[in-house]
Amino acid sequence: MQFSEEIGVGLIGFGTIGTGVVRYFQEGRGEPFGVRLKKVADSDLSRPREVEFPGLTERASDVINDPEIQIVVELVGGENPALDFILDSMNLGKSVVTANKAVISRHIKVLFDAARDRDVDLAFEASVGGGIPIIRVLNGYKGDRFSRITGILNGTSNYILSRMEEGMDFEAALEIAQEKGFAEAAHELDTGGFDARDKLAIISSLAFGCAVVPEQIYCEGITGVTPVDLDFAEKHGVDEGGIGYSIRHLATARMVANQLELHVYPALISKDHPLSSVRNEVNAVYWEGELCGPQLFQGKGAGRDATTSAVLSDIFRLAHNLRSGTVDELPLLDRQVQLADVGSLQRRGYVRMGLKHIPGSIAETARIMGEHGFNIEDSVQRRKFRTESEGKAVIPDIVTVEALPYSTVEKAFRDLKESERVCGDPFFLRFES
């Protein structure tokens, strides 16, 4: 195909994903699209890299101000100065591609409004779900309405839970995840749930047409999950002909009675739920539309190649838009939505606590839970996971309870922690329904 005019691309941030993008263009694969990578900036010129880019600059402004660059690709990550790079580029009439979930999730309405005001494109497919085109797909539904989105949005957490299903404890699974490159040394953004929270904010905003920021979302990571919990999940209900449960780290958004419920947390999900079979570093999104019904999308949620694929799709679509004189339609995000108070939400639950193995322990904890209105369905002690504390045996006691509000769980846990018969913190898991 012949193009009347070559489109110039500039890149800010020459790290892992940047390397994937630079290599792609250096293989000449931008030419069929009439797109050329003109300039690359990175604050660290000395870092060894797998590919070289002649004329690498350390000033982002060299990229942003270059009149031959129409599309700026921001791969710096983090909130600042990336936000300024994006806004400065748009103010100069340039289209922007970013993989930056921290910026998009926290400034989504400001950025969408800025893009619309300046009639430029802002594309961010790579910010959620790596190579899975979640953003394109969500923006593509026009006329349908969503009631629920549930995602496995953090590959590190899912990888660790998959290893723990095989019997490892959290620390051993984390170590393997780090060796394989699925977890970083500073793993708290992933294992604490914060990465998934940023992504949930973005897809909830798109699916429900409102501007949600991460800090509004209840967030719990996987660091509290132990082998006892996975063992319980595997076996729960199997005696009665059930197929058991998995534990998955979920990011969920539900619209119930015009209130939006937003959560990030580890949950027990039945093995016949489509998300139960999503294993290892894979990401997935499950949603239910009024017309399209339930759908599942799964694939590689991270990694250089998958994320590069998302960045390239954005670059080449924006190049086409520039030639056609059009821009993507960004939602207004002007819907006023009340966020549900998480403390008042009712969920069926699972409580695990370490009990001193002395007469009366079960009676006392059952009494405390009963006083707080816990309606206990099942109660098991797992001798197999016996430990010791101060020379005394400690045995995990597990109860499942009928739906109750989170706030009640918190209050009961305060009382349970005060009991001398309870060792360590009690742990609560929700059943996903």
Next chain:
Amino acid sequence: MQFSEEIGVGLIGFGTIGTGVVRYFQEGRGEPFGVRLKKVADSDLSRPREVEFPGLTERASDVINDPEIQIVVELVGGENPALDFILDSMNLGKSVVTANKAVISRHIKVLFDAARDRDVDLAFEASVGGGIPIIRVLNGYKGDRFSRITGILNGTSNYILSRMEEGMDFEAALEIAQEKGFAEAAHELDTGGFDARDKLAIISSLAFGCAVVPEQIYCEGITGVTPVDLDFAEKHGVDEGGIGYSIRHLATARMVANQLELHVYPALISKDHPLSSVRNEVNAVYWEGELCGPQLFQGKGAGRDATTSAVLSDIFRLAHNLRSGTVDELPLLDRQVQLADVGSLQRRGYVRMGLKHIPGSIAETARIMGEHGFNIEDSVQRRKFRTESEGKAVIPDIVTVEALPYSTVEKAFRDLKESERVCGDPFFLRFES
């Protein structure tokens, strides 16, 4: 949002999907998009319908020629006269939305070229995968390359196989599918694989940038599958610690050494393959991209609401395009691709035949297979599925064989059918790898 100009939509074909679309607009849900349904045509004015449309006409030309209609929605189905309706509309400068897999699959290049020449849109999301946005997603990958696509594209066949997994035979499962509305009285388009073949032609053309027509694709349906095969699949390899196999009706496209291999057939797939857990009337597509890696998309592949969702997404996107003065980018489909000769493809396989229960039957069939070069891995007789023929017991004999070309299987089957010890037609299934 205020729109400078209302976009007029006309509908041809007021059947099941048409009813979904008409109802949506009559609920006033087109107004937020500035889109109005102006006219509806159907050749049968007398059919009772769930919703009424005032001014229903029996002439498609009334819709096509109406100057207030900018988007024509073709929901007639079948190749003719639908093709003319689409071409006539485009010739008048109108954009077209269609759910018609028969037309798109057989005339994809002519239609794409016509749309490009006339600078109008042609959208066909509803032609493949119902509410799953397969077309949008495939067209959205820019810069990535696919090596393989495998789909479960016919909900009827998947529903019947799911029931057969529970022990039913084909006829009983078909009857339930018909009762539930998942299969029509004339079920051969579905159970014979032809519906899936049309859809495979469309997605292969998009994924590989060439124009494939359905008649070029090897096509086998599910009518030959029996409970013996599903019983075998469930148990195969489990003794040795495996997890067993499912039988799924697959539509596959693989690019191997610059040859495109296209198949529609029932196959044995390992239970750890993502497509194995796709059950009932659900459709799914699994693909592997060079950069994005393996991905799975699943959801409702048919039904009024799911298909209506796809039609609406197309209508509202095209309305936005009209206001922006742009059109979707359609691939040129000018890549020259050699189609692989199916007869020469090698696959690991499964052979099932009914043997007369008399001494020497196994020896004779083993001899015939040996002469044709079958390298037998396993051989089992399933007494449980014993039947009778002419007063003699007939027992299914099953062998698994190492990879061999289809053409060899065909030749061997001719000889096996001639043997007096073989009752009925031998049956071949491929292992999907």
